[in-house]
Amino acid sequence: MLNSRFDMKDMDLAHVILGIKISRTSNRLTLDQSHYVDKILEKFSNDDTSLARTPIDTSKHLLKNRGEAVSQVEYSRVIESLMYLMSCTRPEIAFVVNKVCQFMQKPLNSHWKKKKRILGYLNGTVNYGLHFTPTHLYNLTWLVTRMRTGHLIVMMRRSTTGIACFWVQILSLGNQRNKRYTVSRSSTEAEYRSVASLVAEITWIRGLLQEIHVHSSKPPIIWCDNSSTVRLTSNPVLHARTKHIELDLYFVREKVQQKN
Structure with missing residues (x-):
């Protein structure tokens, strides 16, 4: 071609x-x-x-x-x-x-x-x-984790965010390990900021795949091991304790509701 x-x-x-x-x-x-x-x-x-x-x-x-x-x-x-x-x-x-x-x-x-x-x-x-195997299903699955032990490593109490993307069951796109620039006051805050960064990355990659005519049959799936973060993604009530991450809250929640 x-x-x-x-x-x-x-x-x-x-x-x-x-x-x-x-x-x-x-x-x-x-x-x-x-x-x-x-x-x-x-x-x-x-x-x-x-x-x-x-x-x-x-x-x-x-x-x-x-x-x-x-x-x-x-x-x-x-x-x-x-x-x-x-x-x-x-x-x-x-x-x-x-x-x-x-x-x-x-x-x-x-x-x-x-x-x-x-x-x-x-x-x-x-x-x-x-390893890559042939398939006709282009599903995206993302795993996000946050290791809050930065204080034991560099004495700055900053979390380390890990992101891994499985595209058609293959660890491939957007794998990252980043130390946060700011100190988080709770595990929920650190995890939710990581999820928000991941959602922005997913949005960009899905747009790139659509430009080359690769369409996913299902919405992307994000796996997160923090139960409070998972509840906040679908909870319509904005709690007073989460005002400092309000922008990230609305951004992720809107993507979840749109299944996009």
């Missing part, structure tokens, strides 16, 4: 693009960066880097001023490589990469150990990637 309108040349099926390996079977397309992961491990991994089953140890928290300083240049080079890997085919390391990125100005040995754990996790999951 493109060849009928533009001067193009068929170069056969793609196998590697920008370090992303493309594998095909009769009913599945797989994208992975195993070659890129091998290069990262060869370049930055040492003999003392042990295998890890998870990319982060949640029992140990990162602090700004405890530990000895390490090379900022070397630390930044590792983080930049991990950020490219995360943004393409490894979204499961997005949370921990977001955390270690917050210490690039003055990295310490405790932050360096977190980096070593990420490399240990990658060493055991080199071939992990994204």
